[in-house]
Amino acid sequence: MRLLLDTHLLLWALAAPSKLSAVTRKQIEEAEVYASAASIWEISIKSALGKLDADPAEVLAAVEPAGFSMLSITGIHAAKIAELPSLHEDPFDRMLIAQALCEPMILYTNDEVMGPYGSFITVV
Numbered sequence: 001m002r003l004l005l006d007t008h009l010l011l012w013a014l015a016a017p018s019k020l021s022a023v024t025r026k027q028i029e030e031a032e033v034y035a036s037a038a039s040i041w042e043i044s045i046k047s048a049l050g051k052l053d054a055d056p057a058e059v060l061a062a063v064e065p066a067g068f069s070m071l072s073i074t075g076i077h078a079a080k081i082a083e084l085p086s087l088h089e090d091p092f093d094r095m096l097i098a099q100a101l102c103e104p105m106i107l108y109t110n111d112e113v114m115g116p117y118g119s120f121i122t123v124v
Helices: 007-015 022-030 037-048 056-063 075-083 091-102 112-117
Strands: 002-005 032-036 069-071 106-109 121-123
Touching: 002 007, 002 022, 002 091, 007 022, 007 037, 007 056, 007 106, 022 106, 032 037, 032 091, 037 056, 037 091, 056 069, 075 091, 091 106, 091 112, 112 121
Parallel strands: 002 032, 002 106, 032 069, 106 121
Antiparallel strands: none
16 A cells, blocks of 8 residues: 655654554554655644644655655646646645545545545545
8 A cells, every 4th residue: 555644643653653553553564555745734834834843854754664665756746736626725735635646545544534535545
């Protein structure tokens, strides 16, 4: 199974795995897991604005040692956003949704607003 972690779950998986349920931790351990460049971008912006206490360089450096792979943003991902219904307006989350659709992957999130996009979204 190929999983894409949303930004929140990525931060938890890397820095506070006890915040994830035992089931979710096991699924992450057994899957091929990806972190999106969009998440690093979101962390960079929110950190610079003082809305998030995380160092984007440290998060990026922790991705591969955790056994996760980085997923770059492509033009195909960006174009897919135009096809998404306006159920969720957050541009970072919309990119993650588009990436999960294009790759294909299951997007793990704790954001219930993303659930209606389809069965490829798992709200944990």
